[in-house]
Amino acid sequence: xxxxxxxxxxPATSDDPRSDFADTFRVIDPSAxxxxxxxxxxxxxxxxFESIGVVDGHAQxxxxxxERLAHSxxxxxxxxPHLEQWRQAVDAAAQHAPRHGEGVIKLILSRGVEHGPAPTxxxxxxxxxDNTAVREHGIRVVTLDRGYGIDTPAKAPWLLLGAKTLSYxxxxxxxxxxxxxxxxxxVFVTSDGFVLEAPTASLxxxxxxxxxxxxxxxGILHGTTQLSLFxxxxxxxxxxxxxxxxxxxxxxxxAAWLVSSVRLAAPITAIDGSVMPVDAELTASFNxxxxxxxx
Ligand code: PLP
Numbered sequence: 001x002x003x004x005x006x007x008x009x010x011p012a013t014s015d016d017p018r019s020d021f022a023d024t025f026r027v028i029d030p031s032a033x034x035x036x037x038x039x040x041x042x043x044x045x046x047x048x049f050e051s052i053g054v055v056d057g058h059a060q061x062x063x064x065x066x067e068r069l070a071h072s073x074x075x076x077x078x079x080x081p082h083l084e085q086w087r088q089a090v091d092a093a094a095q096h097a098p099r100h101g102e103g104v105i106k107l108i109l110s111r112g113v114e115h116g117p118a119p120t121x122x123x124x125x126x127x128x129x130d131n132t133a134v135r136e137h138g139i140r141v142v143t144l145d146r147g148y149g150i151d152t153p154a155k156a157p158w159l160l161l162g163a164k165t166l167s168y169x170x171x172x173x174x175x176x177x178x179x180x181x182x183x184x185x186x187v188f189v190t191s192d193g194f195v196l197e198a199p200t201a202s203l204x205x206x207x208x209x210x211x212x213x214x215x216x217x218x219g220i221l222h223g224t225t226q227l228s229l230f231x232x233x234x235x236x237x238x239x240x241x242x243x244x245x246x247x248x249x250x251x252x253x254x255a256a257w258l259v260s261s262v263r264l265a266a267p268i269t270a271i272d273g274s275v276m277p278v279d280a281e282l283t284a285s286f287n288x289x290x291x292x293x294x295x
Contacts, residue, residue, distance in 0.1 A: 001126040003030035005096035009089055009121040014080040021085040038113040045167035047110030048072035053261040054103035058293045059094045064224040075163040093123045102128035104262050131263045135287050138269040138278050139184040144174050146188040146196055153218030162218045171199035195245040201260035202226040205253035215242040225259040232289050255279045264290040
């Protein structure tokens, strides 16, 4: 999607006492070159990002995204982002999102230019793709080996597994492999047989009437959509929880979804070729909730 708006942020240190950060933002032409060729984000994927869904001009779950940006920065040894500065950048960007319909605001924080003075940070706005059909008709998934064990994230923190880094080439390759296998998307599993997440979404299973998702114990991202949906389900009187789920949980489930900030809730119609029933009414209610203004 063509970008509608972009601004570069001069990152403040986390103890900056200012309350107005407008003069740290520089609006740029989103179609013109803007980054230095020395950028470590482009050379090494060395940086982090967030994708925030926007509905009718309202940025969804901004705080949860900012907290995850800070979490990713900690894992990657990047300077802590000034969350109020980023919140104001999101507000400025949201002014340029479509007034009606869906958009996406991306926040990017890079380690910056090699030997340069500071990290580089920018925000973009685009219209979102139309995900109506996938929310209604669902997606077929295949399980793919993520190539590490359930205890790897704790043993090897330098793999940055719980951070939303800019290095998404592996995630994109997994989606291409899923398509080669006749599916629409993938669900990563550990090499010792536990369920993780999709390349760009969290997995939710319904097992015996309870909604469960793999515990974000370092190996996966903690999805803001899953968090928000679980809070909503709890409010509606449902039971939810985190668990270390063996791959057998995929066959124990009587309904399953991939959830993420822009596509929202996509019901899974098949896992590795086995049909998964779709609870169409519940899925529609999930997406109604996810499309309502959420802070
Ligand atoms: N897991 C991965 C690897 C992702 O890339 C994403 C979103 O892009 C998610 C989970 C879902 O996160 P969220 O609901 O915050 O979009």
